[in-house]
Amino acid sequence: MATLQAGQVEELRRGFGGEVLLPGSEPYEDARKIWNGMVDKHPAAIARCTATSDVVRAVNFARDNNLLLAIRGGGHNIAGNALCDGGLVIDLSLMKKAQVDPATRRATIEGGATLGDLDAATQRHGLATPLGINSTTGVAGLTLGGGFGWLSRKHGMTIDNLESAEVVTAGGTVINASATEHPDLFWALRGGSGNFGVVTRFEFRLHPVGPDVLSGLVVYPLAEAKSVLQQYRTFMAAAPEEISVWTVLRLAPPLPFLPEKVHGTPIIALALIYSGDAKEGEPLVQPLRRFGTPVGEHIGVQPYTAWQQAFDPLLTPGARNYWKSHNFTKLEDGLLDAVIEYIEKLPSPQCEIFFGAIGGATTRPAPESAAYAHRETQ
Structure with missing residues (x-):
């Protein structure tokens, strides 16, 4: 050493x-x-x-x-x-200070903050910006890589909501990067990952969200997975951008709303949120309950911050993680067959395969508008 x-x-x-x-x-x-x-x-x-x-x-x-x-x-x-x-x-883990201006719908937060820190600050005012789905993730790493989550179909990538960044360069100079100051650096920070300096503060644009949202899970047996995924594909093609649905294939964890006999068996879960008015969202999410015969469901109105933390128990610090990922413009039947086949071969109960639907607002910026290079991904 x-x-x-x-x-x-x-x-x-x-x-x-x-x-x-x-x-x-x-x-x-x-x-x-x-x-x-x-x-x-x-x-x-x-x-x-x-x-x-x-x-x-x-x-x-x-x-x-x-x-x-x-x-x-x-x-x-x-x-x-x-x-x-x-x-x-x-x-930077001690640098977590956040400031929110509800009048201008802007938030600034230091580079060591987590998604949970930012959500907590913005939700006091019923505001949010698109972030990831695990509240212990760092704001900096998520943002610099592009960043997407439950709000992205409606409000775009995290980088699409970045207004400015305070950066310490390799020469030790502190500069502010934005569309009008150091625009080349600002372009690179939005999707170019952590290669261009140390970002010590971010400024984000915010949107009205919550504080309560309609969200939850619908769980089907793996035997129905292909039909569920095909219907999911059709549903998302026409869904309003306030709806985001991700699918997760894995062995069922011991969730309290699932029968005990289902625990440890292969399942496909639909994780959903409607980020608009919950009463308007209820009839819009009803079709997700009719893709087959659910083995369990838990959908209701809850704080947006609670939904942002819902998957934290499955993504615990200290677990041994290996991830692979890919971007798709559409879910072909052959891909669905391959995924379902591999669910039968998962090496541990903690392994999973999931599809995170984005599309919508994430596809609208021009590909050359930022370093992030996957605007065609759905």
Whole structure:
């Protein structure tokens, strides 16, 4: 394991408002644990920042000492890019401050915040921006990769709602990137991932959502999966953009609304939300209950923040994760057959295959408008 000399540590700590964590300490061991339990890396130091000035200090130190650099926001990246071996980790996890202006429908939030932090701040005003479906995910990583979730069919990708970003460059300069300031950098930040600097603050456009929404699950046996998926395909092609439905194929977890005999058996679940008025949404989601013979369902009005956290128990920190993904413009029957076949071969009860429907507003921006390159994906 690479180590820093005492003089280097002192140099980093000088003028640093946060905490510098070194190997051999319990805080260091805790800080190098991220969401994916398969990742086990040992940085030479972890700079836990509390302000943009700390990030500038850490970036300059890494550059001047020729250290490999990794940036930790929420620590949710599957590949473990939040950590590095033998280098410096800039840990933003203490930087979570959020400000919401309900009059202009804008929110600013620091780079270490999670989706749950942002949702909590915006939902106090009945507002939200499109985010992912696991509340412990970091805002930064999700946004820089593009970002989509339950609201995306109506309001677009996360990056489509990004107004500006405060960025610390590799040269240690703090700049603001937007459509009018450093527009080339702003283009790259929207889908180009974490390759262009350390984003310490985001500004998002917000939309009226909730605070209560119609959402929930309809669960069918795997024997009906192909018919369910074919009907799902037809339903989504005509569904209003306020409706988002994702399908999940897996072994049934012990959900309280499922009969005990269903637990551990192969199922297909429809996870749905109607982000408009719940009374208007109820008749629109009724067809989802009639795709076959459900083994269980749980649909009702609940806080939007609760639905955003609904899948957290299945996506727990420390689990050993390996993900593969692909973008589709449509769900062909041959693809459906292949997916159903593989559900019978899942190596563990925690494995699953899911289709996240986006389309709608996510497809409207021109492909060249941002670095995100998959506008045709449905």
